[in-house]
Amino acid sequence: MQYTIESYINIAKTIIEGQRPEDKIYHHLALTGDKDVFALMAGADLIRDTFFKREIHLCSICNGKSGTCSENCKFCSQSKFHTSDIEIYPLMSKAELQKRAYALMDTDVHRYSVVTTGKGLGKSEVRQVADALGELPSKKLSYCVSLGILDDEDMAYLKACGIGRYHHNLETCRSHFDTVCTSHTYDDRINTIKKAKNAGLSVCSGGIFGVGESMAQVLELAFELRELEVDAVPINFLTPIPGTPFEGENNLTPLRCLKIISVMRYVLPDTDIIICGGRIPNLKMLHPFVFQAGANGIMTGDYLTTKGNQLQEDLDMINQLGFE
Template sequence: MDSMRKLFLDLAEKAIHQDLSVGELESIARVKDEHVFALMAGADLIREHFFGRGIHLCTICNAKSGRCSEDCHFCAQSAHFETDVPSYPLKDSQELISLGQSLAETEVHRYSLVTSGKGLSATEIDHICDVFNELKGKNIHLCASLGIIHKDDLTRLKQAGLSRYHHNLETAESFFPSICTTHEYAQRIQTIKQAKEAGLSVCSGGIFGLGESDAQVVELAKTLKSLDVDAVPVNFLVPIPGTPLENKSYLTPLRCLKIISILRYVLPDKEIIICGGRVQNLKELHPMVFFAGASGIMTGNYLTTTGRTLEEDLQLLENLGFSPRANIG
């Protein structure tokens, strides 16, 4: 067996049972492109141990778009930048309910309402609660990504049927000031803690390809581990014209696979879901995300970019010998 491959398989066996050391994580972060497939062998072993051949599927609805007060440099919906992304207020309740009802008849496990902006008004929270009350009890788990939110509102949303709150940290704390200046990293962490205190599971990850180092990928992963989040969405930057990162390109297909693998070694038993930028950045290698450690994918369109259809992704899973996971919490 190739010595590099054996090294990472041994690290994977250790990661299944205990945390890797700082030195071991540093060695993973230093892996060169030519050794990424050896690194993936261990990540795949970890995924198989905790998740088998079942893949989690989720989809989102961009329920409120544009005019966000925050200046996240990657975001097409920020009011600070001139982009072609449409802006609209919170969508009609029936439109949001109808989409959720249709998804409940498919293999999709989770349906998430996502809104732009730092947070929602009391009236908008009422609107979301009405939608969730209509969908509660259907064969679909309900998620929301509504920005920085108070614990009382999280409790109300949970009573309406919400089971998971999504709030990305976006990147490592040491890199965050380079990406956003209109709010503090601590506010994002506080929102995650409040969601957990409200009895919700938490989905929190980030967007990669912003200029962060591989060591900062490890840093973010360790922060997510310390917060004990339940699921980690992984987005890869699709540069949007008009944003500060419109001409930046820090990703290759192999680096994307490396990032997924790093996350799996640090977060062995957590759901890792590949979301925006999957096909645009991994290109022909995008089916390999599962062998790099991913246990889920977002199917359908993303917030401001198009994705793959559910039918295409179901066929992909079948071709690779995977299957949609049974209904989960």
Template sequence: MTYWMTLAGRVLNGWELTDEEAMSVLNCPDDDLLQLLHGAFQIRKHYYGKKVKLNMIMNAKSGLCPENCGYCSQSAISTAPIQKYSFMTKEDLLKGAEKAYNLKVGTYCIVASGRGPSPRDVDVVVEAVEEIKEKYGLKVCACLGILKPEQAVRLKSAGVDRYNHNLNTSKEHHPSITTSHTYDNRVSTLEVVKDAGISPCSGVIVGMKETKKDVINVARSLKAIDADSIPVNFLHAIAGTPLEGTDELNPRYCLKVLALFRYINPTKEIRISGGREVNLRSLQPLGLYAANSIFVGDYLTTEGQESTADHKMLEDLGFEIELVPGQAEALC
């Protein structure tokens, strides 16, 4: 039995990786990469079998953001030539939900730029979610920025299942990425979400000039927060942002990062998210031996892979898309 299979077995028995073991995952020799992924797959299979959750983003508000996040094309300091528009209408959000349903998506993600939602923004989301639930039965994840307790309660009452607010990086590295809000602001929003009874979704962006120790630290922080869903983004450096030209990643390291998040957060949904196509490239399928969730379609201001290619990839892997109740019959 290999070292990685032994470690996976210990994780399944409740073991938490030491710092040395976590670093060994990120430093795994490329020649041993398939063995590392085999170990990660044993954990993934134990909790999720061969099912894959599909997610789709609706960029409900683009640009016009006062924050200064260094990775983001929508920030106040970005000069990237992106489309900018105010919050969508309920009808637009419903059209997106219909598209998601037809693409076999289980979780529809309503994402908006900005520091936090206005009362009108929350009104639109609440009205849309109520109809989405009635018509399509999709899980709904909202990502609207820093949230107030009363806003979280309203979203929960409307049927929002999950709220995304990424930590993005370690607490130590956070000031290098943005100064317009703090790491603790992000943690506080996740606590507000949890207090309202909404499932917390929080993840990371890898490739922002952080150290391997930063990656380990944020993986542990997400475990401590008890995030149910962990999107793992790989930086897609956009011209016009402070991180323009940053190119620190290769597909093999990205796979090691996904394995690390599975070993540290064995029971959680690990989602391969933004930057999947440009960073994993031809090794995309291997990522699903550690992760159990992906986005289909486009991201916020960057294009994704054709959804038909994603469906074909899953079919070729012999994996099964996790559908919402009634979706299989409706798609026949």
């Protein structure tokens, strides 16, 4: 069956009306060819505009603890099993974590997130991060943490300190996970998300693309995130960092990236979709089209061990596109 731009728009309208298409329609969307990606995007853009208008969410992260990670995620430069040339340091002090937040308070950034390396922070470190953010004013910024696999007690402490969101990516779908990481299980990640939700935290969870997944597996991840009812979905595109097992991988094109974003928007119509790592290197000249593909947010500034667009560059792009 060949879809036209009208077909994509009609599917989008059905989704906006609260109806869920059959899975076979989603699978057809995932198989959209390059020549039809902009037609696919038209429907995704309509969905985004319906639920989020012209407003773009901006978040920024702090690499609060770097390197020597016990996990073997093949894309990550911070694993102790890899040989990437990165800066290694222990957990930042409360003062340093707060200093980086204060630097954002008079900007257009909405959310500040502290991200740390490792399978999961120890309890004293969890409390150090939570106490640091808990002492900050909450009117100008929202706060998020990404501290790995934690238990119920840790999640409750984060919530009690006023932290609103927990970030924990699934990274990829269940059927592909063991080709990306073997030092912990997919269910470890699922259970961490459930514990965060049980503590009353909103959840930011998505994945990284370009690690050998098929478009059917992109769709599988989207369905998993929908089932978990996460609040925000960060989309990362692989930056093949030297010293990692994926350093030679490069199976992404700008159009494939836009297709991944669009498919996510069709499956997750009213969920925040935030474009994060690898945005510029993979989308290249097409990176401003992420919003027309369905995204309603971007991560601005540097990432964990790679560089990103700086805030003013992103603000200029948003303004030039007519978004707010």
